[in-house]
Ligand SMILES: Nc1ncnc2c1ncn2[C@@H]1O[C@H](COP(=O)(O)OP(=O)(O)OP(=O)(O)O)[C@@H](O)[C@H]1O
């Protein structure tokens with residue numbers, strides 16, 4: 322009952338924060354509109370133009386397979402990177418030696434331009450799904466790894482000691498003492514990696530595959546079709562925003578309820 | 586035989602020696618207070634007794650079955666509500682959710698916490714509320730040894746008196762042994778059968794330098810008795826020395842004290 326009430330009370334706030342996000346997006350669209358008027362439709366087509374092209378792409382059924390292919394690659398690489406990055410990062414963070422040794426490696430991984438990974442992946446895996454998936458994975462992994470390591474390194478020994486005195490068993494130690502702390506480091510890293518995964522997937526497709534949004538972008542580029550280019554970009558952005566605001570954001574709200582109330 | 590026994594314990598952090606040759610026993614049902622200047626190693630000694638720290642040399646034996654601690658800081662889990670924090674030890678023991686919530690709520694109310702504070706998170710509570718929750722968390726598991734590190738220092742005098750009474754009632758009915766660190770001599774006189782005085786002059790390792798016993802049952806310790814004995818304690822040369830107070834002209838320690 323109490324939970325239900327809390328949830329009901331929470332809805333207006335969530336919607337309200339949704340309006341905030343909406344407003345900033347509309348501002349971006351306004352900027353885009355202004356840009357298209359200044360530079361001309363060939364350089365930057367008007368938002369309406371792009372949306373019309375997108376509607377046509379969707380109506381003709383051409384959009385879905387491409388979007389699905391990109392989503393599949395981005396999310397596969399993303400899932401692999403958050404699983405591997407979180408697990409390995411946490412393990413590394415628990416040991417001083419492991420975090421000292423992994424730090425420079427991660428810095429190197431972070432610094433390597435994704436395009437370099439893409440070239441390597443092309444050499445190793447050729448054209449096909451493996452190349453974009455690998456590139457996404459390797460670009461997102463260090464980000465998640467660092468977040469997880471930081472989370473494990475900042476675990477509070479005082480709270481652990483307290484839990485030890487009260488005889489908290491291993492499993493409960495993990496779920497009640499360690500995870501809630503670590504999650505607050507993991508979630509931002511996961512969110513950042515999500516945005517990254519789409520960018521990298523599209524970039525990798527541009528050079529390595531014959532389907533997907535990246536490949537479609539390559540085609541519209543060769544036709545000098547800037548309306549289609551913006552249409553595809555808009556579609557990818559919409560998907561990304563959808564995943565973030567429908568999946569990650571509510572998750573974050575739920576697990577950080579105890580912290581949220583400080584800010585509001 | 587339930588008893589906590591600390592035998593010639595010396596504790597070092599790196600090269601600096603913090604405690605030297607500490608001997609101390611707490612028997613079942615006994616209440617011992619530990620007083621001494623800041624930094625003399627009281628918290629360290631309590632951590633040793635809680636088993637959180639292995640002693641550098643010497644031995645610590647606890648025959649008690651369940652030890653609960655109130656730390657100097659509340660140490661509440663920030664992501665748990667006040668109620669769930671109180672129930673933490675019960676959850677660790679495997680008590681069913683409904684029962685532990687009921688038990689935690691009952692304890693909290695007895696500690697003067699309001700029902701709607703129990704759904705709040707620690708950062709939404711005052712310092713005094715947090716320390717009462719830490720105390721309730723320790724009481725909740727029905728320990729036979731309670732280690733308390735300045736548990737009442739964040740409370741106003743009214744609440745302090747109330748919780749003193751609660752602790753006494755709780756500890757005497759269950760024969761819970763209590764080892765309590767406090768900076769408040771009056772509190773030590775009111776709540777303990779034995780006061781141990783620690784001292785660490787000029788960064789030397791902390792030692793137990795003096796002790797005093799009070800045989801009077803807690804029920805008969807009225808305010809006048811407590812004031813009188815606190816004043817006597819404050820007039821004792823060892824106490825004044827340990828706390829770097831100027832010596833008094835004619836210390837009158839009477840016949841009440843059995844100095845060790
Ligand atoms: N983890 C640690 N590492 C190194 N030195 C420590 C550590 N913990 C405590 N000390 C040192 O040990 C000494 C005793 O500290 P402790 O916390 O036991 O004092 P205390 O008597 O509880 O003081 P207070 O009354 O101010 O709480 C201090 O000099 C402190 O600097």
Ligand SMILES: [Mg+2]
Pocket residue numbers: 627628629657734
């Ligand atoms: Mg202390």
